[in-house]
Amino acid sequence: MxxxxxxxxxxxxxxxxxxxxxxxxxxxxxxxxxxxxxxxxxxxxxxxxxxxxxxxxxxxxxxxxxxxxxxxxxxxxxxxxxxxxxxxxxxxxxxxxxxxxxxxxxxxxxxxxxxxxxxxxxxxxxxxxxDTSGEIIGCWPVIEPDHGTDWVLGAEEHMGDKKFAPQMRAVKDGDGYIINGQKAAWVSNGTIATHAAMHLSLDPEQGMHGTGICILPLDLPGISQGKPLNKHGQRALNQGELFFEDVFIPAKYMIMNLEMVHTMRAVSTGADSGAIAGPNTGMATTFAGVAWSALDEGIKYASERIQGGVPIREHQNIKLKLMRSFQAVEAARSLARRNYMYNANVQPGSSPHAVAAKALSTETAFNVASEMLQVHGGNGLTKEYCIEKILRDARASMIEDGTNEGLMLSVAQYL
Ligand SMILES: Cc1cc2nc3c(=O)[nH]c(=O)nc-3n(C[C@H](O)[C@H](O)[C@H](O)COP(=O)(O)OP(=O)(O)OC[C@H]3O[C@@H](n4cnc5c(N)ncnc54)[C@H](O)[C@@H]3O)c2cc1C
CATH class of the missing domain: 1.10.540.10 (Acyl-CoA dehydrogenase/oxidase, N-terminal domain)
Structure with a gap:
């Protein structure tokens, strides 16, 4: 460009x-x-x-x-x-x-x-x-059919009520745990994964506060993976359910047990929660890139398409759309990078910055892709141009890793 x-x-x-x-x-x-x-x-x-x-x-x-x-x-x-x-x-x-x-x-x-x-x-x-052959693939199952945003808002005080207890449960059994339950069809890499880092309930009486994390291979007896999810955007990203029926894991796979969770809750201000800051920092960075790509598709098309005897980029309304989108993309990229550098270099990181950056990048990607589709006119609606795909991919990102609204609510208290 x-x-x-x-x-x-x-x-x-x-x-x-x-x-x-x-x-x-x-x-x-x-x-x-x-x-x-x-x-x-x-x-x-x-x-x-x-x-x-x-x-x-x-x-x-x-x-x-x-x-x-x-x-x-x-x-x-x-x-x-x-x-x-x-x-x-x-x-x-x-x-x-x-x-x-x-x-x-x-x-x-x-x-x-x-x-x-x-x-x-x-x-x-x-x-x-x-592994360079792609035989080993991980996934990160958190969300369940009946608990989506509940997980995102899980640290809130009232979420300690037993009515918010996740469906996926681990029960202590000798020197390990027995796991039963289901993770939602939204798990990224869900049907192709060989290993998981999975969030689950360890004590249902404590609702969302009684949860832990285990890591495990997915070829253990009692585990099955569902059908790939058919969806609107990010269709190249495989997603699908995971089912657990009386699956035994040794205690060492439970990398975050109840005792550790309670110790962490006691010392954490919440504003530094790695579970929010890490993934949202990644999302902010990726979708700053998506926003940037949408802008470049718009500039390229506006330079090639002739209407009224000139490339459409010479018309005032297109100039303004391009310039406003350029401004938005540069702002999103700036916050995404500033947040990334902080969270990569400073422990503990900052969840409010990560969420602000995630929401800004994903919303900028969506808004800029929509404006750039408008710049494409009718062609923007066709599969001949990738702008309609970028718009669909960006749409999914405002729900991915927590809806932007849920995430914002989960960290607003730390301002
Ligand atoms: C592309 C993509 C990839 C994903 N990858 C993964 C993954 O790898 N692993 C995984 O576990 N999940 C994954 N997800 C799932 C994602 O985290 C959830 O879709 C998201 O957290 C929202 O949950 P939900 O779909 O159940 O919506 P719901 O929780 O049912 O929410 C529906 C609506 O109600 C609002 N809402 C719900 N509860 C409240 C509340 N208490 N207060 C205020 N508003 C509320 C929400 O903001 C939303 O607008 C992925 C999703 C997408 C789209």
Whole structure:
């Protein structure tokens, strides 16, 4: 595009990381995301022969999944600086929002596993780091058929009432737990995952306050995965239910037990909750990239399309739409990056900033995609142009990882 990039002072390594990610985004994510989006049956997206698996393999061959994983397990540790990681993630969103989320969530259980001192659990993280074939995929099941926003608002005082108890329950049994219940069809990578980092109830009497987190492989007896979800946007992102029937896990898989949860609640101000700050920081970054891509599609089309004898970008109304959208995208990218850098460098992080950035990026992506579709005129409604897909992908993001309203309500008290 013709507008300048404000990044005048990146190091050569940061420029190289950004450019590598842009190539991957435009050569792999964008075309393959469009092809996957067009498949009528979401089972064809999950099929091992689909473009999804090419994308996963290339991402891993590039070593992008090794970021934030410890060096002693084969990860990149701190060798990728936070700004490079931000620039990479923004580019992945630029290529395809849904695929960027799939690639990121695929590492979720292994980021926890890498922190464990247990050799079996650490081994899962090592297997993930070494896997370039896409055989090992993670998911992060939280939401249930009857508890969506309840999880997002779970830290609120009244959510400790037993009527808010999650459906997925773990009951102590000898040296482990027996798990029963169901996770909603919204679990990203739900039908293709091999491992999960799962939130569940440990004491129903304490409602949402009696919950914990376990990590586990999904080939244990009693676990089944549902059908891929057919949906409006981010169709390249596989999603589906998980069912647990009398599944036994050893106690060591419960990486956040009740005692730990209560200790954390006692010392936490809530404003630093990792469960809110981490995922929302990722969402803010990815959808800043999606917003940026929508703007560039609009500028490109407005430069090519001739009406009234001139490229439409010369008409006043189009000029104003482009300039307003440019302003919104640059603002969203700025907050997304500022929040990312804080949450990557400072412990504990800041949930209000992460939520503000997530809501701003996703709403900017949606509003800019809508304006840029208008710039495309009738062509914007067709599958010939990707702006209608970007609009659908952005629409989903305002619900993804918690509705923007629910998230805002969950952190407003910390202002
Ligand atoms: C693309 C995508 C990817 C996702 N990936 C995952 C994933 O990997 N893992 C996972 O577990 N989930 C995932 N989700 C699920 C997502 O987190 C939920 O859809 C979201 O939290 C909302 O829950 P819900 O759909 O049950 O809506 P509901 O909770 O039923 O909410 C419906 C409406 O009511 C409002 N509302 C509900 N309760 C309240 C309240 N107490 N106060 C005020 N307003 C309220 C909400 O804001 C919303 O507008 C994903 C969703 C999407 C769209």
């Amino acid at each position: 013709t507008y300048v990039d404000l990044d005048y002072n990146l190091t050569d390594a940061q420029k190289a990381a950004r450019d590598m990610a842009r190539r991957f985004a435009m050569e792999e994510l964008r075309p393959k995301g469009i092809a996957l989006d067009k498949l009528a049956d979401p089972a064809d997206v999950a099929d091992k022969g689909s473009e999804l698996w090419d994308v996963i393999r290339t991402y891993r061959e590039l070593g992008l999944h090794k970021r934030d994983m410890p060096e002693d397990l084969g990860g990149l540790g701190n060798t990728t600086d936070p700004l490079s990681s931000y620039l990479i993630n923004e580019q992945l969103g630029y290529g395809d929002g849904g695929l960027a989320i799939s690639l990121s969530v695929a590492g979720a259980p292994f980021r926890y596993a890498a922190l464990s001192e247990d050799p079996e659990i650490r081994g899962w993280a090592e297997d993930y780091i070494n």
